[in-house]
Amino acid sequence: MQSILIVGAGFAGAVHARQLAEAGYRCQVIDRRSHIAGNAFDEVLPNGIRVHRYGPHLFHTNNKGVVDWLQRFTEFVPYEHRVEALLADGRTLPMPINRRTLEGLFKVDLPTAAEAEQFLHSLAVPMEAPSNAAEYLLSQIGPDLTDLFFRPYTKKMWELDLEELDTSVVKRIPIRFDDEDRYFPNDQYQFMFKGGYTAAFERILDHPLISVDIGREFSKSMLKDYHYCFNSMPIDEYFDFTFGPLPYRSIRFHHRDVPAEEGAGTATTINFTDAGPRTRETDWSRIPDHLVHRTGRKTLTQEEPCDYVDNNMERYYPVKTSDGRYQAVYEKYKALAEKTNECGFIGRCGTYQYLDMHQVINQSLKHVNDWIERQK
Structure with a gap:
């Protein structure tokens, strides 16, 4: 029976471990933290x-x-x-922006979604191809709403201005014209x-072929004892920051x-x-x-x-910037990883992506099931 090392007991690692165990592989899951569930x-x-x-x-x-x-x-x-946004006067308004947000902020009457859409369109600054988060928001909601709801929050969150961030960072947030909140x-x-979540992870990892060792750091010396390794550790750390750290x-x-x-x-x-x-x-x-x-x-x-x-x-x-400078560094690490036969990188830190839970589960199921098929 082949043994697999899985680094990380979050969603990526747990999904890989469960699928592999059910396919007959013995799995050793390790995590540097003192708990499972990432x-x-x-x-x-x-x-x-x-x-x-x-x-x-x-x-x-x-x-x-x-x-x-x-x-x-x-x-x-x-x-x-x-979610609601807290204003300077102590009021809270729906966030993401919807019809009630516009009425409350601008003191206007917008009885229908069509009127709310028209009003928001009047605030927007038309742009054909926004190249950064600031331009995208200006093209959708205009400067006043951008400066109130996004500019200070973004600066705190990313320590970058909106002009420096990729459009994908803000496109995740919907804009509504009705009362949907x-x-x-x-x-x-x-x-x-x-x-x-922790209880669910306990059940996912509850399989005779899965062993879990928390509070244990990964070392490359471990690889010789396993047929393969699925690794969710930061990819730049694995390669000793050869191209510099990913932020x-x-x-x-x-x-x-x-x-x-x-x-x-x-x-x-x-x-x-x-x-x-x-x-x-x-x-x-x-x-x-x-x-x-x-x-x-x-x-x-x-x-x-x-x-x-x-x-x-x-x-x-x-950190996803509008000029893609950090993504370019990740691509160099990815190229190194593709030359590594003993280890595959998974999850948020292994692939340098922001992933919602359903995305990492779906990505992991596809990745591990494809790997299992290739072994047949």
């Missing part, structure tokens, strides 16, 4: 609130195949995420994992234990539009199955972006 790791605090240690993870997708695969390991709790309005499946943004989390009735707005997450260091606040008690025990208390978590080197090397978000 950035989706969650835990229940003493005040009875379930929190995600590395920030809110909200499952949403149109991919039924991913949902069907997950149903083997977890039940689902329906949840549709909503769900953050993911176009996704058919939106839910949380009943009992939390990531990280997040410092600030938790507050407060009375259950405290909190601004009505949405789960509040985005801050000011120039202060923090980007948003999440009220975990508003997410289903996250108020586990009633204690009269709850947790509010604020996020403060920073460089990953200033946060214990915790890499969260690859």
Whole structure:
């Protein structure tokens, strides 16, 4: 029986391990952290609130195949995420922008979606081919909304101006002309994992051919003991930063234990539009199955972006610039990886991509199933 080494116990590693084990491969999963589940790791605090240690993870997708695969390991709790933006005057408005956002901000009456679309079009600055995030936003919503909702937030989040960021960074955020205020309005499946993500990972990794060793660092000397390695570690680190480090943004989390009735707005997450260091606040008690025990208390978590080197090397978000300079560096590492017969790179840090949960699951299923087929 061939043995496979899997580096990382997040979604990429766990999906690979489960599929390989079911195909008859013995899998050793290691992770440098002290827990499984990667950035989706969650835990229940003493005040009875379930929190995600590395920030809110909200499952949403149109991919039924991913949902069907997950149903083997977890039940689902329906949840549709909503976000509001906190203004300087203390009001909160729906985010992403919709008809109510426009009415509340500009003090106008827009009875229909068509009128809201026409109004927003009047604010926009026409551009044929936006080359960066700033130009894209200006072409869609104009300077006032760009400067209020995106420019300060982006500077805090990325430590870059909108003009320096790729359009893909902001294209992920929808713009609506009706009253739709769900953050993911176009996704058919939106839910949380009943009992939390960590419990689901325990079930995914519960197989006689899977062994898990947490708190263990990867070393290239391990490779000789395995037929192959699927590796989700940072690809630049694996190759000893030959072409220089790939930049990531990280997040410092600030938790507050407060009375259950405290909190601004009505949405789960509040985005801050000011120039202060923090980007948003999440009220975990508003997410289903996250108020586990009633204690009269709850947790509010604020996020403060920073460089990953200033946060214990915790890499969260690859940096995508409008000139593609970091992507070009990644392509050099990718070329090195393609010459490596003993190791394949997976997941967010292995492929230098920002991936939602459903995307990394789908990518991992395809990748590992294709690999298994090639071995036959």
